[in-house]
Amino acid sequence: MEVTKCSSEVSRRNFMRWISAGAAAAAVVPGLAPNAFAQQMAADTTPRRRSGMPDFSHLPPDAVIISSNENPLGPAASALAAVGQVGVSGGRYDRFGVAAATVKTISEQFGLKPGYVELFPGSGGPLDMALMSNISPSKGLVCADPSYEQGPRAAATCKAPLKMVPLTKTYAHDVKAMLAADPNAGAFYIVNPNNPTGTMTPKEDILWLIKNKPKGSVVIVDEAYFHFSNDESVIDQVVADQDVIVMRTFSKIYGMAGVRAGFAFGRPDLLAKFQTISPEISLRNVASVSLFAAAAAHASLLDPKLVPERKKINTDIRESTLEFLDKRGYKIVPGSQANMFMVDVNRPGREFMGNMIKEGVVIGRSWSAMPNYVRVTVGTKPEMEKFQTAFVKCMDMPPATVSASLHAELDMPSELWRA
Template identity: 65%
Template structure:
């Protein structure tokens, strides 16, 4: 075991890490936005209420709008989670830190991680959502002399954290199969602070083989870490990288309950890493040492979800079936998709700027996801319910039949259109 573990976090300081409450999901991304605002005022609106955001903010949309824009799970929390939340809520008058420790213990046991105790700091930390700890993982390992290497296109929180930390950025195009090109990532810079891999990737839903990630771990320069964001892993058929944490590798794995577990609004997520890497989270900001704890209801819901053996396979099949039916429809119609998605989203070529098409779909009461600069004519679509995807299909064909330029994409940024999106971190909540 890594010698650094002997000087890992104490139980008290560890509780501060795992006890990062709702502020963890808002404060650190908001810190990034605030720092970006100071460095580049023209970009400050990207994550606030007035800009195109992406995480379920004020939804000024009609009640019948199909919302398949932010990779949420339309099924919501499982019954097992709801029962646990209802049972636990009456205890809310007390702090109950032991409730978090119970969830932590269940998670560690399920993934074969060392049992936490007074003499053994935990290899995982529980947070309200994965947005805050993802920023902590990134920001604690990058800086002006420690660049970030990441795939392109991929989830934007990586390069936004780099902007906040004034870390040089090295985006690397995906491979022909839309996997992270780990060999090109290794060549991108001789001594980066971190490599960021989203697996399945957001927005493409495609996989980077685990053996590629292991190769990167074995060949990367000393002092750097590999951050693997497994927000959508439960939808995939591939192996997780969490076992590499138990082997004391230089890796941080992120997990969330917002996706397959349907707890996006309840906020629960894990950071999984060696204790010394978790300890580094506290170096990002003094606030990281004084955040309140995750709510006992969210913790109980997360624990019940982990112990619900039928939840993941059932929801994985539901998602896979509806995704396959939708992609088959699009393919038969002659539309071009990004193949190989194993997530609850996919990308489709709309033959025009994605922002314009997104606005056209919104006029049909279907809110779809955004486009990425590396693929400006593709839009990301979340897999909704069967009924929602049928409405999507009708609206999609109608909008594709429109001539490009029919709808002005710039109107998407008007205040009355707040399309939900997973990038939002509510500046007003800070």
């Protein structure tokens, strides 16, 4: 099989990133007292910028962190119980086939044949693999603007032509404009619900793109936030053997951002292309899921109450917050079906973010296509109440020039690592 013309040096660096991310799974062991662990982390003064994650050590303990689309509820009780059960076997490899059982369970839930699903430590790594295995200097990538930045970064890595297409007036992916932007693209990347807007692209639009795209290209649909929405998935297009790769993660509604587990759905030949990114590295060696992550993921899939209960909690808090903002005349991006939303702050988002940090609330950043909007993650009810108070106070402040060095570490999009 031909090796994708991405730099093997960069590919090795990406693989090492996935390895480091997967190692975080050990943090979910129920036997580790959270308070003791927090104290240990607080005492560790080692700089964490090298990990690729923002350093929040300078913030007060009661700071509200609603910047990275994490789920404040954490892993479900069923997931933690499963980790506790397999914990005693953690000194050995997965001899009982927990990871295989997880793949089998989700395959059966979606009616997929064997070989159409692969389990990874998070979904950031396989997303890179899906992108990079289908683009090259001669095969471009088409993305929406604004949307999740991992697509453009993959294009830069592979030196692939990149086309950024504005969202529609309803903040959906403009699939016809995306096809027109590069009729010979190797991949079209759709995030649904979209990050950062939280808005949906209708399934019929995605089906149109699948039908009309150039032969040999793929449509990559990132459904990281899909469990929060009311629309239909396109995993059925994988069942139908279409040129589609769908990504799912346990970092969002399942509350397992630090545990690292995610799925890639696709025809076996499309998933096999993941192996072509680097001729020197085997995915079996570097992208294997830990026993703890597999057990937590499997238990979460089998928990019938988890998704509906958490979806309702998120929806209720999100809509209550948006109602608060709307009643006070603040402009929001309508139609979010995710655990985030965007709001216009009438000034550079970086400046507003800095003011909010001073109030003990860390919100998300802005995008170049919408520089005066900031993204806000939906937290717990008390967290969003604190956000509301800080937001009104900061909106009442006159716009001002902000130092270029203000909390620069927070500019790095941490969800690039699916955290």
